Amino acid sequence: xxxxxxxxxxxxxxxxxxxxxxxxxxxxxxxxxxxxxxxxxxxxxxxxxxxxxxxxxxxxxxxxxxxxxxxxxxxxxxxxxxxxxxxxxxxxxxxxxxxxxxxxxxxxxxxxxxxxxxxxxxxxxxxxxxxxxxxxxxxxxxxxxxxxxxxxxxxxxxxxxxxxxxxxxxxxxxxxxxxxxxxxxxxxxxxxxxxxxxxxxxxxxxxxxxxxxxxxxxxxxxxxxxxxxxxxxxxxxxxxxxxxxxxxxxxxxxxxxxxxxxxxxxxxxxxxxxxxxxxxxxxxxxxxxxxxxxxxxxxxxxxxxxxxxxxxxxxxxxxxxxxxxxxxxxx
Amino acid sequence: xxxxxxxxxxxxxxxxxxxxxxxxxxxxxxxxxxxxxxxxxxxxxxxxxxxxxxxxxxxxxxxxxxxxxxxxxxxxxxxxxxxxxxxxxxxxxxxxxxxxxxxxxxxxxxxxxxxxxxxxxxxxxxxxxxxxxxxxxxxxxxxxxxxxxxxxxxxxxxxxxxxxxxxxxxxxxxxxxxxxxxxxxxxxxxxxxxxxxxxxxxxxxxxxxxxxxxxxxxxxxxxxxxxxxxxxxxxxxxxxxxxxxxxxxxxxxxxxxx
Numbered sequence: 001x002x003x004x005x006x007x008x009x010x011x012x013x014x015x016x017x018x019x020x021x022x023x024x025x026x027x028x029x030x031x032x033x034x035x036x037x038x039x040x041x042x043x044x045x046x047x048x049x050x051x052x053x054x055x056x057x058x059x060x061x062x063x064x065x066x067x068x069x070x071x072x073x074x075x076x077x078x079x080x081x082x083x084x085x086x087x088x089x090x091x092x093x094x095x096x097x098x099x100x101x102x103x104x105x106x107x108x109x110x111x112x113x114x115x116x117x118x119x120x121x122x123x124x125x126x127x128x129x130x131x132x133x134x135x136x137x138x139x140x141x142x143x144x145x146x147x148x149x150x151x152x153x154x155x156x157x158x159x160x161x162x163x164x165x166x167x168x169x170x171x172x173x174x175x176x177x178x179x180x181x182x183x184x185x186x187x188x189x190x191x192x193x194x195x196x197x198x199x200x201x202x203x204x205x206x207x208x209x210x211x212x213x214x215x216x217x218x219x220x221x222x223x224x225x226x227x228x229x230x231x232x233x234x235x236x237x238x239x240x241x242x243x244x245x246x247x248x249x250x251x252x253x254x255x256x257x258x259x260x261x262x263x264x265x266x267x268x269x270x271x272x273x274x275x276x277x278x279x280x281x282x283x284x285x286x287x288x289x290x291x292x293x294x295x296x297x298x299x300x301x302x303x304x305x306x307x308x309x310x311x312x313x314x315x316x317x318x319x320x321x322x323x324x325x326x327x328x329x330x331x
Numbered sequence: 332x333x334x335x336x337x338x339x340x341x342x343x344x345x346x347x348x349x350x351x352x353x354x355x356x357x358x359x360x361x362x363x364x365x366x367x368x369x370x371x372x373x374x375x376x377x378x379x380x381x382x383x384x385x386x387x388x389x390x391x392x393x394x395x396x397x398x399x400x401x402x403x404x405x406x407x408x409x410x411x412x413x414x415x416x417x418x419x420x421x422x423x424x425x426x427x428x429x430x431x432x433x434x435x436x437x438x439x440x441x442x443x444x445x446x447x448x449x450x451x452x453x454x455x456x457x458x459x460x461x462x463x464x465x466x467x468x469x470x471x472x473x474x475x476x477x478x479x480x481x482x483x484x485x486x487x488x489x490x491x492x493x494x495x496x497x498x499x500x501x502x503x504x505x506x507x508x509x510x511x512x513x514x515x516x517x518x519x520x521x522x523x524x525x526x527x528x529x530x531x532x533x534x535x536x537x538x539x540x541x542x543x544x545x546x547x548x549x550x551x552x553x554x555x556x557x558x559x560x561x562x563x564x565x566x567x568x569x570x571x572x573x574x575x576x577x578x579x580x581x582x583x584x585x586x587x588x589x
Contacts, residue, residue, distance in 0.1 A: 004413050005457030006450055007420060010376050028483045037553070038545055040485070044492020045500075045541035051493065052500040053530050055335045056508065059520035069530060078534075090490040094497070097465050097473065098345060099338070100409035104461050105371040167379060168450060169420050170427035170443060194526050201531030209538055 001155055001184070002095065002110055005103030009166035016162065017108030023116050024089060027082035039083055046079060047087040051094070058194045069198060070148045070191040072118015073126070077144075077199055080211045081123030088115035109162050113155040121154060122147035126211070135213060140203055141196040148192030149185065156184035335505040342498060344405060349469045355399035359565040360472040361479055362573035367464045369577060373584050374456045379446035380432065384587025385453065391580060392459050399467065406462045410455065417454035421447035470494045475559040488557045492544075499540075504533060 008016075031039065050071040058068065071091060075084030092110050095101040102110045129143040130136075160176050163169055169176065199210070207213050349356065355363075370391055377385045396403065425443035433440050464473075474487050511521065511529065521529055 002416075004416055004454055005371055005375060005461075006413075006417050006453035008375060010372050013372075013375065024483070024486065028485050031485065036485070037549075040488055041492065041545040041548060042538070042541040043489045045496050045537050045544060047489060047493035048496035048500040049534055049537040051497050052335075052504040053533060055338060055501065055504060056530060057334075057520035058526050058530075059518075059522060061523050074534075078538075086486055086489055087493070089486060090493045093490055094470075094494055097461065097470070098342060100413055100458050100461060103371070103413075103457050104368070104464075105375060105457070163420065170424045170446070171420075172427075194530075197523075197527035198530045198534060201527035202534060205531065206535060206538075209535075 001114060001152070001159060002092075002102030003106040003113070003159060003162065005105040007163050007166060007168050008103075008106045008109055009168075010105075012162050012166045013105045013108060015108075016106075016112050020089075020108045020111040020116065023085065023112070023120075027085045030082040031080075031086065039079070043079060043083050043087045043090075046075060047091050050075060050087070051091055058190075060190055068191065069194045070118060070122070070144075070151065070188075072115055072151060073122035073144060073147045073192075073195050074198065076119045076123030076147075077126050077140075077195075077211055078202075078209060081119045084123060085115050085119040088119060109158070113158045113162075114151075117151040117154040117158075118148075122151045123211075130212075135203065135207070135210070137200050137203060140199050140210075141193075144196035144199055145189065145192030148195055149188035152184045152188035152191070153181060156180040333505065333508070335501055335508065339498060339501050339505070341405070341408075342501075345465060346469070348402065348405070348466045349472075353399060353467070355395065355401070355463075355467045358467075358572050359563070359569040360468050360476040361565060362569045363464060363468055364473065364476045364480075365573055366576045366580075367460050369580055370460050371457055373580050374453055374460070376584065377449065377453070377587070379449050380442060381587060382445055382449045382452065384583070385449060385456070387583050387587065388456065388580070390583070391576065392456065392463070395463055396459075399463075401463065401466055405466070406459060409462060410458055413454050413458045414451065417451055421450040424450070471559065478559055484557075487559070491557060491559075496540075496544075500533075500537060503536065507533060 005013075050069075053074075054068045054071060056068070072084060072088050075087050078084070079087060089111050092102060092107060092115060096104055096107055096110070126140075126143045126147060129146070130139040157177070157180070160173070160180050164171075164173060164176065171179075202209055370388075374385070374388060377388075395401065424447040425441055428441060428443035428446060430442040431439045432442050432445050468476075471491070474491050477487050477490075478484070507529065511525070512518070515522065
């Protein structure tokens with residue numbers, strides 16, 4: 001999934017450098033609260049371990065092909081999300097400089113696509129599903145597989161968006177995404193299983209190495225706090241909603257395009273009292289019709305609507321989670 | 332040669348190239364890093380049909396490769412991986428963009444062909460520029476330049492440590508892989524039953540090594556700071572190198588835009 005320099009435009013490369021730098025600055029700040037002197041050599045050696053372990057061919061039964069372990073997920077499970085993220089940056093920088101695996105200019109994209117999702121999404125899942133509660137082999141396996149799949153799916157999606165925004169390929173969005181997501185689903189599953197096998201072995205042999213294990217019966221020091229996690233996710237949503245939406249295409253999407261071809265218009269009108277009532281209701285409640293201010297088509301309007309949309313989704317997500325928690329408790 | 336020993340030998344070769352005496356190797360890392368990044372930014376700033384402008388930018392690579400006496404053997408090897416990826420992205424362009432852009436002796440060149448060629452050339456340029464940097468500048472020097480650019484100390488230190496331990500752990504992985512292969516003749520790769528134990532053992536040994544590294548660093552007076560230094564301070568020649576190349580690259584870009 002390493003992106004080459006030729007696949008990014010200066011604007012996309014600069015934006016991704018900025019967001020990755022923000023995530024790195026957050027990680028440096030967070031990690032300084034931990035035992036840094038001891039952690040730095042561990043980060044260096046673990047980075048070299050991931051590099052070396054990615055050279056091992058793990059044979060996938062019945063296919064004749066091989067897979068590799070997921071570096072971001074593994075580092076998060078051992079070092080924690082922030083230290084894992086910084087170690088992944090070092091690995092990606094070395095891969096790009098010494099092995100031409102990914103470009104120097106595309107490093108910001110690669111850090112975001114692989115390190116951020118791998119460590120923060122993967123690390124977050126590990127924390128919630130395994131380390132956050134009682135650690136078991138099943139929980140570790142589930143967290144590894146789900147974390148790897150989620151990280152790779154998000155990474156592949158970002159690669160598609162970044163390449164398309166850079167105007168590199170003539171491939172339509174639907175075709176590109178249709179090629180990227182399924183293949184990375186399979187890769188994520190295999191990488192998740194390999195990572196799970198390694199983590200389960202560690203859990204059985206030396207569980208204290210796993211991040212969050214030692215604090216199982218104590219406080220939650222060293223783990224990413226709920227406040228920290230929510231803040232990080234909120235910041236990511238703001239960046240994606242606010243910055244990336246500026247590049248949103250003005251062309252009709254796949255569904256609108258199909259409708260235009262079939263009906264000659266992108267808007268379909270239905271007759272009847274129920275439809276009219278629904279339309280009036282929508283007109284009153286829609287603050288940002290077509291994702292912009294009612295009276296403005298400006299970039300600020302698009303960007304603002306991206307941020308508002310992100311906030312609305314986060315709020316809805318928060319209330320759904322609270323509801324699920326309450327229902328679970330009542331059982 | 333296995334993939335691991337291949338990687339080890341490539342690292343050794345790059346180290347040896349960077350240590351060679353030469354005028355390009357002698358330039359301060361900061362101007363070299365600056366010019367490389369500028370070259371990359373200008374390369375990718377060309378539009379998908381601006382092949383002619385992009386071609387002119389090649390003077391930077393030609394001059395440095397020829398005058399710097401840089402071997403292209405390793406470069407061609409590195410090029411394979413990137414070109415495969417870039418070709419994969421560019422190969423579809425001629426099918427989707429069929430607008431005729433120019434005629435070459437009766438042969439119509441479509442927009443897709445032009446954009447595919449531009450993309451491939453960008454790939455070649457980007458890999459060549461990064462290669463030029465790493466083959467004339469050691470990782471320690473790059474880390475020094477990064478510190479001068481105020482990249483956080485923690486990130487630079489981890490980068491240095493990962494680089495230092497890569498060869499050690501690659502050799503250890505190679506030994507383990509060889510031992511496994513000798514016990515499982517005819518088998519390609521690592522059987523799924525051994526996934527956890529094999530990589531897990533390597534991880535445990537790495538963690539123990541990290542503890543040993545930490546202890547030895549403390550015994551040598553490690554206080555959280557890795558003191559990076561450069562062989563010499565940047566001089567007039569280094570600033571001239573950066574100024575001349577910046578002017579040439581910007582001139583080529585401005586000329587192509589006009």
